[in-house]
Amino acid sequence: MHNSIVKIYFSPTGNTKASVDAIASSIGTDHRDYDVTVDAETAPCVLAAEDFAVIGAPVYGGRIPKLAAARLSRFRGTRTPCIIAVTYGNRHYDDALLELSDLAQAQGFVVRGAAALVGRHTYGAIQTGRPDSSDLAADGEFARKAAQSKESAEIQIAGNRPYRDGGNGGSFRPLTTDACISCGLCAASCPAHAIETDNKTIRDNCISCFRCIRHCPVGAKNMDTERYLTFAAEFSQRLKSRRENEYFL
Ligand SMILES: Cc1cc2nc3c(=O)[nH]c(=O)nc-3n(C[C@H](O)[C@H](O)[C@H](O)COP(=O)(O)O)c2cc1C
Ligand code: SF4
Ligand code: SF4
Structure with a gap:
């Protein structure tokens, strides 16, 4: 039995928070919530071996946003089991899930499950209703399996090392x-x-x-500039085919 479910996430527009909430609520009711989206000032935090962490971040340019990686790095596990999740806007998650897995392990967590989840893209009008109720139900089912799994062989997560360049954010200024x-x-x-x-x-x-x-x-x-609106229309057209979530156990 786990002491408490500890949610740790960076989520500027809420997709990652929705997914982390669905994962956490399907595996327990005693939650601690660390939203690191804005606050950079919390002191380093150490989780116990009996805790269970759910760690989430979005994908920026195929990587974890550098700001998110820095804030997530203030949390340490004590061989604490965790589920990791990245959310992405229907293009691809590239090396971000592997990067989050490496980061979690380097911080003392043991990854029991990993998920690459589609959410509404920040730009344009791409998969605007996601995560939807079927996404969140599938997240919950995956999380229950991950939480019950025994610590065994390392999970094989898609992605490459060295990671591609990314994680810096974009060039649009509202x-x-x-x-x-x-x-x-x-x-x-x-x-x-x-x-x-x-x-x-x-x-x-x-x-x-x-x-x-x-x-x-x-x-x-x-962001009603001609440059953005032209980009957004073309981008939305290019990414209109629905991608499905991927779960690694
Ligand atoms: C600067 C930037 C870069 C992004 N890069 C990608 C990407 O490489 N692949 C992708 O599919 N989505 C990309 N997205 C979309 C986000 O990953 C997606 O909307 C994510 O779910 C947002 O999470 P949040 O709602 O928790 O903030 C990017 C968004 C931003 C703002
Ligand atoms: S743009 Fe103005 S009205 Fe909108 S959130 Fe900022 S301060 Fe408030
Ligand atoms: S100013 Fe830039 S970083 Fe800040 S909330 Fe707006 S888009 Fe995000």
Whole structure:
């Protein structure tokens, strides 16, 4: 029996959080929640061998976002069993799941199951309803098997070493319209702390996660430039065929 289920995730637009929640709730009810999307300041945290961790991150350029890797690295296991999950926007997860597995093992976790899960892409209109209820049900079924599995041979996870280049974020810098009511929500919830106190100026360390666009209560943040809209239309067309989730046990 596990002491507690410990959720650790980076999730600017919520796909990863939804998947981690589905995985965790299918294997236990006693949860601890470490959302590292915004807060970089929590002290290092050590999990016990009796805990069970669920660790999640999105895929950026086929890798774990560098910001996420840095924040996840503050958690250490004591041969603590875990499930790892990456969510990606229907293109591919490339080396991200392997990278997350390597990271978890280097931090003292034992990977019992790994999942590459499709979620709505940040850009364009790609798989906009995902993860859907059948995705989350399949996540739960996978998690129950992973949690019951005995520690045995190492799980074979798709991906290559050395990893491809990626994880830096994109080059889109959201705009702000006159509808802005200066509520400060975007600046307070920016994962990269890239929004100045005027709530409009965006620094170069922006990772183009579009959390500010999704969260703005009055729809003032946007990416309505010709360059983005042209890219998004072409990208959405190219990635319209549904990909399925992959589970490794
Ligand atoms: C900068 C950036 C790079 C991305 N790179 C990829 C990628 O390489 N492959 C892919 O399928 N999706 C990619 N995506 C889409 C995200 O991986 C996907 O939407 C993910 O589920 C977002 O997770 P979240 O909702 O937890 O933030 C990228 C998104 C961003 C913002
Ligand atoms: S969340 Fe929207 S309304 Fe609030 S400060 Fe940011 S842009 Fe302005
Ligand atoms: S400013 Fe950039 S990094 Fe910050 S929430 Fe917006 S898109 Fe994400």
